[in-house]
Amino acid sequence: MTQRLNVAQLAPEPYQAYQQVEAYLRSCGIPYTTIELMKLRASQINGCAFCVDMHSRALKKDGESDERLWSVATWREATVFTPAERAALELTEEATRLADHGKGVSDAVWQQAAEHYDDKQLASLVVAIAMINAWNRIAVTTRAVPGGGV
Numbered sequence: 001m002t003q004r005l006n007v008a009q010l011a012p013e014p015y016q017a018y019q020q021v022e023a024y025l026r027s028c029g030i031p032y033t034t035i036e037l038m039k040l041r042a043s044q045i046n047g048c049a050f051c052v053d054m055h056s057r058a059l060k061k062d063g064e065s066d067e068r069l070w071s072v073a074t075w076r077e078a079t080v081f082t083p084a085e086r087a088a089l090e091l092t093e094e095a096t097r098l099a100d101h102g103k104g105v106s107d108a109v110w111q112q113a114a115e116h117y118d119d120k121q122l123a124s125l126v127v128a129i130a131m132i133n134a135w136n137r138i139a140v141t142t143r144a145v146p147g148g149g150v
Contacts, residue, residue, distance in 0.1 A: 001145060002143065003142060003143050004141075004142045005142055022131065029120070029121060030121055032062065033059065033085075036055050037085055038089060038092040038128055038129065038132065039051065040072050041075065042092050042133055042136060043132065043136055044073050046140065048139050048140050050140075051132065054146070083116060088117075088125060091105065095126070095133075096133055113125065
């Protein structure tokens with residue numbers, strides 16, 4: 001696969017704005033691991049090889065176990081995630097799969113997340129989900145090659 005173009009080079013202003021949002025997410029009070037697990041799961045759902053590679057590597061570099069990395073795709077059955085991580089992963093899945101069910105994010109899923117995160121954290125989770133879905137669309141559309149640039 002050959003990358004079609006590099007968005008960071010050809011549209012630097014919006015790319016830099018995305019990077020500012022990412023900087024916010026690193027300091028928003030939600031554990032780094034939780035955000036990265038969410039990004040990995042959304043990227044798996046969206047079929048984004050570039051982002052699956054990047055977020056798997058980031059989690060591994062941060063000390064995540066292979067078992068947890070391998071279990072993200074089957075998080076419902078896995079026993080290695082905290083209740084808060086599970087709530088974040090479920091919110092990520094529902095918000096990423098909007099077209100699959102046509103009902104938006106259910107009250108039950110939102111309520112489950114609200115049991116673990118306050119309103120400011122919930123807002124940050126929503127931003128994180130929106131950002132990874134945007135990144136996935138950029139990388140899939142441009143055929144970003146794992147290990148390369150967006």
